[in-house]
Every structure is written in C-alpha cells, then in structure tokens.
Amino acid sequence: MNETLKDSCVNTSLNILLMYPPTPEHRERLRQAAPSARFPVARDAAEAARLVVDADAVLGNRYFLQSLPYAKRLRWMQSNSMGVDVILRGAGERLRGVTLTCARGLYADELADHALALVLGVARGLREAVEHYERRTWGRWSLPTLRGRRCLLLGYGATGRAIARRLSGFGVECLGVRRHAGETPATDDQGVTVHGPDGWRALLPSIDLLIVTLPRTRETEACVGAAELAALPSQAMVVNVGRGGVIEERALFDRLRDGCLWGAGLDTIEREPPGPDDEVWSVPRLLLTPHVGRSLESGPPRYERLFEENVRRFCAGEPLLHVVDQDLGY
Secondary structure (H helix, E strand, O other): OOHHHHHHHOOOOOEEEEOOOOOHHHHHHHHHHOOOOEOOEOOOHHHHHHHHHHOOEEEOOOOHHHHHHHOOOOOEEEOOOOOOHHHHHHHHHHHOOOEEEOOOOOOHHHHHHHHHHHHHHHHOOHHHHHHHHHHOOOOOOOOOOOOOOEEEEEOOOHHHHHHHHHHHOOOOEEEEEOOOOOOOOEEOOOOOEEEOOOOHHHHHHHOOEEEEOOOOOOOOOOOEOHHHHHHOOOOOEEEEOOOOOOEOHHHHHHHHHOOOOOEEEEOOOOOOOOOOOOHHHHOOOEEEOOOOOOOOOOOOOOHHHHHHHHHHHHHHOOOOOOEOOOOOOO
16 A cells, blocks of 8 residues: 555545445444445445545445546545456546555456366367257267366466366366566476466467466457467367457457367457357357356355455555556556
C-alpha cells in the first residue's frame, strides 16, 4: 500500500461501496473488520453512479466501470475476479492513482479441475463420442493415454501449480513458464522445471500438451500464434483456461482443420458469447466450454473472506493482498 493510500485510511471514517448484495453474515464480518466504516450497497448502475461519488473504496466488479467516471475520492478497488484485463481496458487512465487488487489464486483449484477435464476430454475424444451418440452410431478409434506425455504450463502461478499436481498423478512430465523465474531453469518442490519468459518457444517441438493459464495483457496478447502452434508436434493438444486473446484463434482453428493437432480444449475465447453462426461451433477436434472454469457459485462466494481481510488491512493502513501491477496487467 502506498503512503498516500495509507495516510488516507488510518483513523478515518470511510465509505466502502459494495457492488453486490452482501449476506447478513458477510456484512457483519465487514463491520467487524472496519467498525468505523460505512458499507452502502449499489443495487443497479444508477445507484452505483450516485454512491461512488463519496466512495473511498469499491468491492466487486458489477457496475464498477459504469460508475467509475463519477468517482471523486476513490483510492482502492477490489475485484472479485482473478483476471483484471476487462477492468484495465475499460478504465484506462481513470484508474491511475487507484490501488487495484484481485482475487488471485482464489479459484486455482477449480480452474485446475476444469483444465484437467478439458485435457481428458480432448485426449479421450469425448466430443467425437458425443457426436456418435447423437447420430446413434457406434465407432471405435485409437486414443492416446497421458502417461509419459510432456506438458508445458504457460503461466505457472497458483493455477499452473494446481494443474501440475493433478497431471503428475497421470504420469505427465510438467514444465512451467513464469515471468519472474530466473535465467536458469530450476526445479521446484513439485518436481516441475520452471523456465523464464524467454526460452519457452524452443521447448515446443518436444511438448505433447500446451496448457495456457495466462492473463491477457499487452505482453501476452496473441503470444501463442501461428509460429508457436506450428512448432508443436502433430499429435499435440492445446488447452486454455486463462483468457481469450492469448491464443491466436484463427491460427489454432486452421491447425485443427488441417489435422495438424490432436485437438484443443478452450474454456475462453476472444469474443464471448459467440454468435450462432460463429465458426467456433464447426471447428473439428475442438472441445469448447462456456467460460465455466470459474463457474457460477452457489452458497457464500469464496471472495468474501478475501474482501473482509483486505477491508481490515485497508482501514488499518496495512499492505493489501493481491495488488495488481497495472503496467504489467496482473
């Protein structure tokens, strides 16, 4: 937390605007975390625009971008998402001077579960099996097993590590790529060799499974393009549970149509939702899920405890959890 933000918080009555209806239990825990703060709730975009004028902080994404132009004293925004590319693109320079925090790592296990589902679905031909089912035909064909395969995790944060733990049980060798890794690859406590951001492309010819967990930033946009996809072996699989736009979709679809990849599993694409005539529906060997790697939550949202702890820290002038570097985009 910077000194300006710290000085503005301690011993001050604060307005912390909620962009979601809190449960009574959550509201009470927020009050315990910040006894002197007020917690108005925005129930629609118009109310958010009116209430944000006096807000020192905002919790939650809904209505945030619509209300941001009316903010006068905003110092902190807490996102309930892991990725903040939509917020950063939509807010632009209006977010400068505002500390942005995200839900980094909060949904890592859920995303890892979904990544594994996509890997298995692609490897074991589940889309093709469903097509046979719908046609009421019985077909059998050769399918690969995962044991002995080599996986490159492009993005080795909390989600990447959770995926590696799961794949290790299937006998898959995992390599990770991390922006802040050292120049020399090093093996972590999970047995994953972690590479820095410069050498991963040279590994692609030996990779059977490319899994992308990257956020979408200026640096990562279309970083998996035609050249990277062409470098993969013809029986390789590609899975994306990160953000749409990181993989150049036209190049991926062309490789799938030409039979140059075994298959791909995408939980996110650049344009969501796709229209009924979008080409994505007809690409062969593509398993598509509707951005449910982090699914709709039932029961108390997992972000509640993070919000409560960061509210406590905000009001105490302590460093906040999961601060976003707005220049890097995550």
